[in-house]
Amino acid sequence: MLGLDAVDLARFQFAFTVSFHIIFPALSIGLASYLMALEALWLKTGNEVYHGLYRFWIRIFAVAFGLGVVSGVVMAYQFGTNWSVFAERGGDITGVLLTYEVLTAFFLEAGFLGVMLFGEKRVSKPVHFLATCMVAIGTLISATWILVSNSWMQTPAGYEVVNGRFVPGNWLEIIFNPSFPYRFVHMVLAAFISVSFLVAGVAGYHLLRNSKDAAARKMLSMAMWMAIIAVPIQIVAGDMHGLNTMEHQPVKLAAMEGHWENEPGAGVPLVLFGLPNMDAERNDFALEIPRVASLYLTHSWSGEVQALKDFPRDEWPDVPLVFWSFRVMVGLGMLMLLTGVVGNYLRHRGKLYTTPLFLRWAMLLSPAGFVAIVAGWVTTEAGRQPWVIYGLLRTLDAHSSLSFGSMVASLIGFLVVYAVIFAIGIYYMLMLIRKEPMGEMPEGGPGERNTPKRPFSATIESLDD
Numbered sequence: 261m262l263g264l265d266a267v268d269l270a271r272f273q274f275a276f277t278v279s280f281h282i283i284f285p286a287l288s289i290g291l292a293s294y295l296m297a298l299e300a301l302w303l304k305t306g307n308e309v310y311h312g313l314y315r316f317w318i319r320i321f322a323v324a325f326g327l328g329v330v331s332g333v334v335m336a337y338q339f340g341t342n343w344s345v346f347a348e349r350g351g352d353i354t355g356v357l358l359t360y361e362v363l364t365a366f367f368l369e370a371g372f373l374g375v376m377l378f379g380e381k382r383v384s385k386p387v388h389f390l391a392t393c394m395v396a397i398g399t400l401i402s403a404t405w406i407l408v409s410n411s412w413m414q415t416p417a418g419y420e421v422v423n424g425r426f427v428p429g430n431w432l433e434i435i436f437n438p439s440f441p442y443r444f445v446h447m448v449l450a451a452f453i454s455v456s457f458l459v460a461g462v463a464g465y466h467l468l469r470n471s472k473d474a475a476a477r478k479m480l481s482m483a484m485w486m487a488i489i490a491v492p493i494q495i496v497a498g499d500m501h502g503l504n505t506m507e508h509q510p511v512k513l514a515a516m517e518g519h520w521e522n523e524p525g526a527g528v529p530l531v532l533f534g535l536p537n538m539d540a541e542r543n544d545f546a547l548e549i550p551r552v553a554s555l556y557l558t559h560s561w562s563g564e565v566q567a568l569k570d571f572p573r574d575e576w577p578d579v580p581l582v583f584w585s586f587r588v589m590v591g592l593g594m595l596m597l598l599t600g601v602v603g604n605y606l607r608h609r610g611k612l613y614t615t616p617l618f619l620r621w622a623m624l625l626s627p628a629g630f631v632a633i634v635a636g637w638v639t640t641e642a643g644r645q646p647w648v649i650y651g652l653l654r655t656l657d658a659h660s661s662l663s664f665g666s667m668v669a670s671l672i673g674f675l676v677v678y679a680v681i682f683a684i685g686i687y688y689m690l691m692l693i694r695k696e697p698m699g700e701m702p703e704g705g706p707g708e709r710n711t712p713k714r715p716f717s718a719t720i721e722s723l724d725d
Contacts, residue, residue: 266662270342271655273671275641277335280678282637283630284328289403289448290455291321292396297482299392303385309478312698316475317459319692322377327685331678342667346648346658352427353419353434357409365402369395400448407447411440413649414640415508426649438508442501443640449494450636454629456486457596460603461626462693464619475697477613480622484607487600495593499556505643506557509650510566511575512643515582517553518543521569527551527562536579541569577645585638592632599625 295314302310336358339347347355375383375391383391418433419426428434460483466476506513514520518531520541530552534543554563568576599621606612613619644650648658 266664266667267656267659269664269667269671270338270659270662273667273674274335274338274342275638276671277331277338277674277678278641279634279637280682281328281331281335282633284324284331285399285403285406286447286451286454286630286633287324287458288321288328289399289451290453290458291317291324292392292399293452294455294459295321296389296392296396299389303389309474309698312475313479316695316697318377320689323685323689323692325373327681330681334674342660342662343648343658344660346653349424349653349658350413350426350649352425353412354409356428357405357412357434361402361405361409365398365405368401369398372398403448403451404444407444408435408437408440411443412437414443414644415439416649416652426652439501439504442497442504445497446494446501446636447633449490449497450629450633452486453490453494453596454633456483456490457599457622457629458626459483460487460599460622461624464622464626465693466697467613468616468619468623471614473697479697480603480612481607483622484600484603484612487596488604491593491597491600495597498590498593503557506565509643511568511571512577512582512640513557514566514568514571515577515579515643516586516639517557517565518546518579518583519553519565519567521567522564525562527554527560528557528565529553531583534583536583538576538579575646577643582639582643585635585642588635589632589639592628592635595625596628596632 295317298310298314298317301307302314339351339354372391372394375388376395379391380388412434415438416426417437418428418430418435420429421427459479463476463480463483466473467480470476502513502516505516517528518534518536519528520543522528527550529548529550531543532547532549534546534548537544551561553565554560557563557565568579602618603612603622606615606618646654646656648655
């Protein structure tokens with residue numbers, strides 16, 4: 261069917277579930293730290309606006325956290341069902357790293373989440389703030405171990421090969437593998453930026469309804485400060501990550517740049533637009549700026565980097581997919597930087613909260629950070645192909661014995677179930693977002709009138725409301 265086999269369907273299934281799942285951990289990481297900042301500001305200043313915003317966003321955090329857990333459980337099972345050779349050969353390293361994530365981050369989050377969601381009126385303010393801090397730290401620890409595992413697959417280090425299995429040789433080298441520090445900083449900043457633009461979009465929605473809304477003004481102000489600070493840092497971090505990729509995964513970088521071959525003395529052009537043609541090994545309809553890529557990759561006017569034709573054809577990734585996903589990520593990053601600059605200019609002019617065009621633009625751009633995250637993951641994961649463990653284990657050698665029919669059935673099941681979960685989750689979040697940020701809450705804090713057995717009970721709202 262369409263030239264696809266069972267392995268192609270297994271790859272698509274994992275890509276689909278990961279792309280769906282990553283949105284919610286990113287939202288949880290960013291929101292947990294935002295909630296920590298809001299509660300700290302409330303305790304320091306006594307300003308009830310910060311307290312109202314905390315109670316507003318904690319409901320959305322509860323939904324995101326619950327959806328993240330639900331959507332993430334199935335991925336671990338796929339290692340065994342669809343990628344058993346990878347699980348057998350790499351499990352002594354990746355399995356242990358995921359176990360560390362459960363033993364540290366998951367237990368920490370589980371231990372303090374209930375206090376954070378339901379304990380505001382049951383414990384002292386310092387204890388409740390401690391719980392919020394522990395949940396925020398837990399999300400960062402979780403991101404650490406997940407990115408250690410994935411980064412090791414991108415740039416393996418510290419391993420030994422024993423009877424065809426990759427076993428630990430040096431855990432420090434495994435954990436601090438060459439790409440991990442760059443990818444960790446890049447991902448955490450992406451989560452913070454994504455949440456800041458979500459907050460800006462929600463603020464824009466409420467300010468269009470009431471330009472005097474103090475809570476919405478505070479949200480937009482904080483979001484624009486985060487944008488103007490974090491996005492430039494992200495650009496620098498992304499550049500450093502790109503240089504690291506050029507050193508350790510040069511064929512991925514060549515695909516990202518659409519760089520097919522070097523011409524002596526011509527440098528590397530920046531390809532603004534083009535249609536990569538893998539059959540003809542060129543970019544069709546290319547719009548290029550000569551030598552610019554040489555400047556930011558080699559800091560030289562005529563510097564060269566390895567091109568796609570320097571590598572065997574069977575080691576190329578899907579060049580059009582990597583090329584365009586990278587440009588989606590970078591393009592959205594530039595739009596977010598421009599929005600931060602314009603927003604703070606309007607702040608300086610005293611018009612940040614009363615410019616309808618900007619407020620509508622903030623609403624339109626609110627999902628941009630999450631789209632950029634998905635595009636970034638497509639770039640890094642598709643760019644690693646044809647390897648599961650880069651340079652060591654090919655994707656075609658890592659799968660289970662799969663039948664085409666079983667993969668079709670499971671893929672359809674995942675598509676249907678995830679579509680339903682995603683639709684309900686987004687609808688529920690939008691319903692919560694429409695509520696006034698400083699609206700009334702039941703006495704006792706989120707979830708007081710419910711039996712606190714699950715994160716969703718902290719939202720109070722029913723889908724029937």
